[in-house]
Amino acid sequence: MKVANRTFIISGGASGLALATARDLHSAGAYVSLLDLNSDNGNKIASELGSRAKFFETDVSDTESIQKAVEGSVAWVKETGKEVGGVIAGAGVGLPGLIVDKKNEPIPISSIDFVLNINLRGTLDLIRQAVPYMTTNKPEGPDGERGVIVMIASSAAFDGQMGQVAYAASKGAVASLTLPLARDLSRYGIRAVTIAPAVFDSAMTKMMSNKVKQSLEKAMEWPKRAGEPEEFAKLVRTSVENPMLNGTVLRLDGAMRMPARL
Template sequence: MNIADKVAVITGGASGLGQATAEAVIAKGGKVMILDLNEEQGQAVAAKLGDNAAFVKTDVTDEASVQAAIAATVDKFGAVHVAVNCAGVGSAMKTVGRENKPHDLGVFSKVVQINLIGTFNVTRLAAAAMAENEPGEDNERGLVVNTASVAAFDGQVGQVAYAATKGGVVGMTLPIARDLAPLGIRCNTIAPGIFNTPLMNAAPDKVKMPLIEMTQFPKRLGNPEEYGALVCHMIENKFLNGETIRLDGGIRMQPR
């Protein structure tokens, strides 16, 4: 799919990996609708990106909110060709913690609701809009790119909720690709390692340095632009489908 003039909806697009993806799509001549809860930051990013970008406040866990965001995108830009799911949250809590206290079920449920159910909610509604597109070459109508994590494979101590949701994102990649294949819509997943997002950048060196040490090469945090570049490649390479790609500098996470 040629990115020029194509329309992407990007959740979590107001910062980090989502913002970098929005910038990459715009740089290649595409159009972007940023879906995020942070209204001030979302509007600022959209303004920075220019006339081919817009923002709509969106709760990925809410069906009506996502439906409204997709409708706003079609109304503004005429279609939806790409959906990139970057919205997500983390947690740090053991299955059984100090003094034999069990993991808070509410925390687990919240992480599942945002990371897994929110991702699927946007995927299904965006794909339904893509199904209305006129088919292009090879009868292609669209692409979904979801964000997992290396924690899906190498979840650390205290990451049970996060790893479970990211494992779920990986697990639904192929079934979604198979479901959407008759419609000419592809689905891929990116499993990032440790990236230099605002959250990680704010962490002290005692947190960051061991993670960098686990990375094989290059010995650094990932740059969000590298994530955006992979999304663009997935858009342009039509034969890439039903696949999860680790983008992690060869990191293999240790238990702690």
């Protein structure tokens, strides 16, 4: 599917991997609708990118907030005439916590809800609200494609560490729903792809101590470094452009397998 002159709705689009993706798609001629809670950063980025970018302050754990953002994006599409070609569900959080701590206290259910509501529920809610505006697109190309959904899981979906029960559950669920989502959308010519990155440079990794970073490097095969956001963005663009990528989870980890503990 061509990236140029299509609108992509990107949650978490004001930071991290989702922002790198937005910049990459925009550089290829896409229109990007950025959904994020950080209004200062979001408005700044939209202003920087220019007329092919729009920001919507959005809490992906809130259905009405997503609805307003999607409706705003669709209204913008009507102005530009550039159909919604894809959704990049990039909003996500991590909140470590052992299922039972050293005091024999269970992890608060509020912590579990926080992670699941953003990483899993927020992903599905955004997709279900955006898809009806994609199913009516004019089919393009010999296969009659209408669009693509790209989700973000994590290597924690497969080899999560201690303290990552809620996070691994949320990302494992995203990985698991990829194939049935692709099957649900196949009749409309809409694909579903999930990318599962390992350690990438982000605000989260910048907060890690040198000891933790060194421990992570020991678990890396090659390259022995964190991934660059631009490397992630390249795989998103490939997922958009390659019609045979569908219903699959792509690990982007340099052969890294996380140890049980750091």
